[in-house]
Amino acid sequence: MKHKQPLIIAFDTSCDDTSVAILEGRKVLSSVVSSQVEIHAQWGGVVPDIARREHEKNIPMVYEEALKKAKIKIEDVDYVAATYGPGLAIDLEVGLAFAKELAIKYNKPFVPVNHMEGHMFSGLSLNTKGNGLVPGDMSEVEKLFPALGLLISGKHTELVLVEKIGSYKKLGETLDDAVGEAFDKVGRMLNFGYPGGPVVCEFAKKGVSGNIKFTIPMKNSGDMNFSYSGLKTAALYKTKELREAGKQDKEWVYDFCRGFLDTVIDSLNLKLKMALERNHSVKTLFVGGGVFNSEEIVRKIGNIARSYGLNYIYSEQEYRGDNAGMIGVSAYFNILNGKYISNVDEIRKVDRDPRLSL
Numbered sequence: 511m512k513h514k515q516p517l518i519i520a521f522d523t524s525c526d527d528t529s530v531a532i533l534e535g536r537k538v539l540s541s542v543v544s545s546q547v548e549i550h551a552q553w554g555g556v557v558p559d560i561a562r563r564e565h566e567k568n569i570p571m572v573y574e575e576a577l578k579k580a581k582i583k584i585e586d587v588d589y590v591a592a593t594y595g596p597g598l599a600i601d602l603e604v605g606l607a608f609a610k611e612l613a614i615k616y617n618k619p620f621v622p623v624n625h626m627e628g629h630m631f632s633g634l635s636l637n638t639k640g641n642g643l644v645p646g647d648m649s650e651v652e653k654l655f656p657a658l659g660l661l662i663s664g665k666h667t668e669l670v671l672v673e674k675i676g677s678y679k680k681l682g683e684t685l686d687d688a689v690g691e692a693f694d695k696v697g698r699m700l701n702f703g704y705p706g707g708p709v710v711c712e713f714a715k716k717g718v719s720g721n722i723k724f725t726i727p728m729k730n731s732g733d734m735n736f737s738y739s740g741l742k743t744a745a746l747y748k749t750k751e752l753r754e755a756g757k758q759d760k761e762w763v764y765d766f767c768r769g770f771l772d773t774v775i776d777s778l779n780l781k782l783k784m785a786l787e788r789n790h791s792v793k794t795l796f797v798g799g800g801v802f803n804s805e806e807i808v809r810k811i812g813n814i815a816r817s818y819g820l821n822y823i824y825s826e827q828e829y830r831g832d833n834a835g836m837i838g839v840s841a842y843f844n845i846l847n848g849k850y851i852s853n854v855d856e857i858r859k860v861d862r863d864p865r866l867s868l
């Protein structure tokens with residue numbers, strides 16, 4: 511079978527998910543994710559050493575399954591792509607080494623991908639249906655810029671100005687905890703287990719806004735940076751205060767989650783508005799990262815985008831957490847921009863970069 515668009519195989523092992531995807535251009539043909547969440551749950555968070563061992567064990571199977579699901583043979587693939595950063599060093603290494611070996615063995619060009627660029631453009635996969643705005647044609651995609659990217663996950667909280675694909679300026683980032691991290695830590699205070707963040711968002715649905723309030727962090731900082739460490743500490747004191755007053759958790763936990771979620775959303779909206787007020791040429795808001803698994807966060811951030819008349823682009827839920835599908839989409843843009851490596855010695859030299867920035 512002849513394919514019009516390049517066939518790409520993409521790998522991501524930046525944290526605790528082992529993921530391989532096959533794409534035809536921006537269309538994800540298969541995306542297999544082997545989650546380790548149950549293994550790490552007993553430790554209350556991701557243990558890099560255990561994650562590496564699991565990646566090494568799982569990657570050959572995940573690779574075979576991705577090919578099988580897409581009905582593609584490795585010989586027919588045109589490019590091999592992998593995340594090289596940011597992420598946990600020893601975990602990044604597993605997927606990167608596997609992908610490089612594959613590229614060399616089958617004589618395919620290699621595409622190194624920035625994980626955060628993957629999150630940002632996950633909504634540009636042709637599998638996205640929800641937001642009704644996924645231009646099939648690249649000339650249409652180009653009209654989306656300049657844009658703003660809001661990336662929130664367990665490790666990252668970033669606001670990025672995107673002049674065009676490949677050209678980024680970081681406007682703000684967290685000075686301490688990432689949003690997802692703060693959610694999980696609050697989940698732990700409430701004995702929700704790991705990861706507790708999704709439970710906080712779920713419980714918030716039953717709470718009443720305003721019954722338990724927190725101060726919006728960095729409200730008057732005058733810049734576009736974020737901070738969630740202070741909010742986390744305020745949440746801890748609040749739980750102590752309520753428990754010491756003899757109140758049962760079930761009496762206040764829904765309102766507590768509501769108050770926490772409201773405050774996080776307010777803090778994101780505040781910085782987003784600031785970025786939009788200072789960058790009038792922006793036409794589109796891209797959002798990505800695991801925290802967007804919360805439909806409420808997607809909707810409320812979307813309200814801001816709409817009030818500024820922006821295109822609002824986010825992916826289907828299955829591509830919001832870590833996955834190799836988004837890495838393939840980003841690889842496709844890199845390929846169009848000539849950012850791939852054909853020389854075997856150069857491929858060997860590609861090194862992981864745990865602190866890689868956009």
Ligand code: ZN
Nearest residue numbers: 625663831832
């Ligand atoms: Zn991620």
